[in-house]
Amino acid sequence: MRIGIVQSSPVFGEVKKNIADCFDLMASHSADLWVLPELFASGYQFLNPAEARDLAETVPGGITTQALIEYAYSKSCFIVAGLPELDDDSVYNCSILVGPDGYLARYRKIHLFYEEKTNFTPGDLPFAVVDIGIAKIGMMVCFDHLFPESARSLALQGADVIAHPANLVLPDLAQRTMSIRALENGVFTATANRVGTETRTDEALTYTGQSQVVAPDGQALVRLSQDRVEVAVVEIDVSDARDKAITKHNDKLGDRRPDLYRL
Amino acid sequence: MRIGIVQSSPVFGEVKKNIADCFDLMASHSADLWVLPELFASGYQFLNPAEARDLAETVPGGITTQALIEYAYSKSCFIVAGLPELDDDSVYNCSILVGPDGYLARYRKIHLFYEEKTNFTPGDLPFAVVDIGIAKIGMMVCFDHLFPESARSLALQGADVIAHPANLVLPDLAQRTMSIRALENGVFTATANRVGTETRTDEALTYTGQSQVVAPDGQALVRLSQDRVEVAVVEIDVSDARDKAITKHNDKLGDRRPDLYRL
Numbered sequence: 001m002r003i004g005i006v007q008s009s010p011v012f013g014e015v016k017k018n019i020a021d022c023f024d025l026m027a028s029h030s031a032d033l034w035v036l037p038e039l040f041a042s043g044y045q046f047l048n049p050a051e052a053r054d055l056a057e058t059v060p061g062g063i064t065t066q067a068l069i070e071y072a073y074s075k076s077c078f079i080v081a082g083l084p085e086l087d088d089d090s091v092y093n094c095s096i097l098v099g100p101d102g103y104l105a106r107y108r109k110i111h112l113f114y115e116e117k118t119n120f121t122p123g124d125l126p127f128a129v130v131d132i133g134i135a136k137i138g139m140m141v142c143f144d145h146l147f148p149e150s151a152r153s154l155a156l157q158g159a160d161v162i163a164h165p166a167n168l169v170l171p172d173l174a175q176r177t178m179s180i181r182a183l184e185n186g187v188f189t190a191t192a193n194r195v196g197t198e199t200r201t202d203e204a205l206t207y208t209g210q211s212q213v214v215a216p217d218g219q220a221l222v223r224l225s226q227d228r229v230e231v232a233v234v235e236i237d238v239s240d241a242r243d244k245a246i247t248k249h250n251d252k253l254g255d256r257r258p259d260l261y262r263l
Numbered sequence: 264m265r266i267g268i269v270q271s272s273p274v275f276g277e278v279k280k281n282i283a284d285c286f287d288l289m290a291s292h293s294a295d296l297w298v299l300p301e302l303f304a305s306g307y308q309f310l311n312p313a314e315a316r317d318l319a320e321t322v323p324g325g326i327t328t329q330a331l332i333e334y335a336y337s338k339s340c341f342i343v344a345g346l347p348e349l350d351d352d353s354v355y356n357c358s359i360l361v362g363p364d365g366y367l368a369r370y371r372k373i374h375l376f377y378e379e380k381t382n383f384t385p386g387d388l389p390f391a392v393v394d395i396g397i398a399k400i401g402m403m404v405c406f407d408h409l410f411p412e413s414a415r416s417l418a419l420q421g422a423d424v425i426a427h428p429a430n431l432v433l434p435d436l437a438q439r440t441m442s443i444r445a446l447e448n449g450v451f452t453a454t455a456n457r458v459g460t461e462t463r464t465d466e467a468l469t470y471t472g473q474s475q476v477v478a479p480d481g482q483a484l485v486r487l488s489q490d491r492v493e494v495a496v497v498e499i500d501v502s503d504a505r506d507k508a509i510t511k512h513n514d515k516l517g518d519r520r521p522d523l524y525r526l
Contacts, residue, residue, distance in 0.1 A: 110520050110523050111518050111520065113510070113512075113513060114510045114511075114512050114513060115512065117512045117513075118512075122520070123520075123523065124523075125523070126522075126523045126524070126525055127523065127524065127525055128525075143513075146446075146447055146509075146515070147447070147518070147519060148411035148412075148415065148447060149411075149415075149519065149520075149521075149524040149526060150524075152411065152412075152524075152526060153523075153524045153525040153526060156525060156526065157525055176439070176442075176443065177443055177446075177447070179439075180439065180440055180443045183409075183440075184409055184410070184411060184440070246409075247376070247377045248377075249376075249377050249378065249380045249381075250376060250377060250406075252409070255374050255410070256410060256412065257373050257374065257385070257386075257412075258412075258526070259389075260373050260386065260387075260388070260389045260390065260416075261389070261390065261412040261413075261415075261416045262389055262390055262391075262416040262419060262420055263412060263415060263416060263419065263521070263526060
C-alpha cells in the first residue's frame with residue numbers, strides 16, 4: 001500500500017483555506033492512506049478554552065470531517081487527520097480516520113501537552129485499531145510519542161501502521177522516539193508534522209516538520225524538511241509489520257513477559 | 264555520585280583472569296557505582312547448556328560474586344555485573360548488585376536473546392529496584408533494552424539509575440533505545456558492553472562496545488569506543504532523575520493513563 005504524509009502550514013482559524021491547501025498538495029499524488037497533521041485545519045495556538053470551542057467541530061457532522069470524507073470518496077483513499085472535536089460540553093484534541101465509505105473512527109489525544117491541558121479535555125477512549133482491509137490502522141497524536149504505552153497498546157491490538165498527526169516544536173525528538181516505537185513494535189509509523197510559525201502570543205511557536213514514515217526495522221523510509229510545505233508518498237509492504245521475528249528464537253511481541261513487569 | 268562503566272574483553276572461560284582484568288581497569292579510577300558487562304567473567308558464547316552450567320556459579324557463594332564483594336568492600340563502592348547463576352538445576356543469565364557490606368540483589372534476565380534460550384532458564388523474578396542510599400538502582404540486561412516495559416517497570420518503582428550490563432553485537436542500536444529509555448522515564452542509564460571477538464563456533468561474535476551513560480534528558484554523558492578496552496567515570500546528580508517534569512503541566516510518569524492502555 002501507499003502511505004502519504006502531508007506537511008502543511010496552516011493559518012490559524014482559516015479552516016476552509018487550510019483544508020483546501022492540503023487537498024491541493026495531495027492532488028498531484030496518489031496514496032491509499034494519507035496522514036495529515038494534528039489540528040491541521042484549525043491551527044494549534046489557542047489562547048483559551050473558548051477559542052478551542054469556537055473552532056471545534058462535531059464528528060462526523062462537522063465541515064472538516066465532511067470535507068475529508070468527500071476527498072476520500074473522490075480519490076478512493078483513507079485519511080487520518082487531526083481536529084478539535086466538540087462533543088457536548090467537551091473539546092478533544094482528536095484524530096479521525098475516514099475512508100471512501102465515510103467516517104470510521106476517532107481517537108481523542110490521551111497525553112495532552114502543556115497548555116493543551118487548559119484548552120482540551122483529556123482523551124477518554126482507549127487506544128484502538130481499525131481494520132481498513134488493506135491494513136490495520138492505529139492512531140496516536142503528537143506527544144503520545146513519548147509514552148511507549150501508546151504505540152505498544154496499538155501494536156498489541158494488531159496495528160500494522162500507526163498514523164501520528166503532530167504539531168511538534170522540538171526538532172529531531174519525536175523522530176527518534178517514533179523510530180524506536182516502529183522498531184520495538186515492528187510496525188510502520190507515519191508522522192505528519194506541520195511547519196510554519198504561530199505568533200498569537202509572545203511565545204511564538206515554530207513547528208519543525210521532519211514528517212516521516214518509518215519501517216518496522218526502525219529505518220526512516222522518508223523524512224521531509226524541517227521548514228517546507230511538502231508531501232511524500234511511500235510504498236510499503238504491510239506484511240513486514242506482521243512478521244515480528246527478530247531471530248529464529250525471538251519475537252518482538254511474543255517475547256514479552258507481562259507477569260514480570262511492574263506497570 | 265560517580266558512575267563507572269567497564270568495557271572489557273573477556274576470554275571465554277578464563278574467569279579469574281577476566282575478573283582480574285576488570286579490577287585492573289577499575290583500579291586507576293574511583294566510582295561510587297561500577298557497571299560491568301553481561302557475563303563479564305565467564306564469556307558469552309556457550310556451545311550448549313552443559314557449558315553454561317559448568318561456568319555457572321551460585322549467588323552469592325560463587326567466586327565471582329565473592330570477588331566483587333571483596334572489591335566493593337576494599338574500595339567502598341557498589342558494583343553491578345553479569346554472571347551465569349546456578350540455582351538448583353537452573354542456570355540464569357544473571358546480574359548482581361553488591362556493595363561494601365556484601366551481596367544486595369540479583370536480576371535474572373527476563374528477555375533471553377537467540378541461543379540464550381537454549382542455554383539459560385528465563386528470568387523468573389519481577390523487575391525490582393534496590394535503594395543503596397546514594398541512589399535507587401534498577402538492573403536490566405542487554406536485550407531487555409528492546410522492551411520498553413523493562414525500563415518502565417524499574418522507573419515506576421523509583422529507579423534513579425538503570426544499570427545495564429550487555430554483550431551487544433549490533434552497533435548503535437541499544438545505544439539509541441537506551442537513550443530513549445532514559446528520556447521517556449527520566450532516569451540515568453549505564454550500559455556496560457564488552458568488546459572483542461569470540462570464535463567458538465563458525466558464527467564468530469564480535470562485540471561492539473559503545474558503552475555509555477545517558478542522562479534523564481536522553482543525552483549521552485559519555486560513550487566509549489566500538490572496539491577498545493576502556494573505562495569511564497562520570498559524575499551525575501541523582502536529583503535530575505527525581506524531577507520528572509517536562510513542562511510545568513507535564514510529568515513523564517504522572518501523565519501516564521493506564522486505564523486507557525491496552526497492554
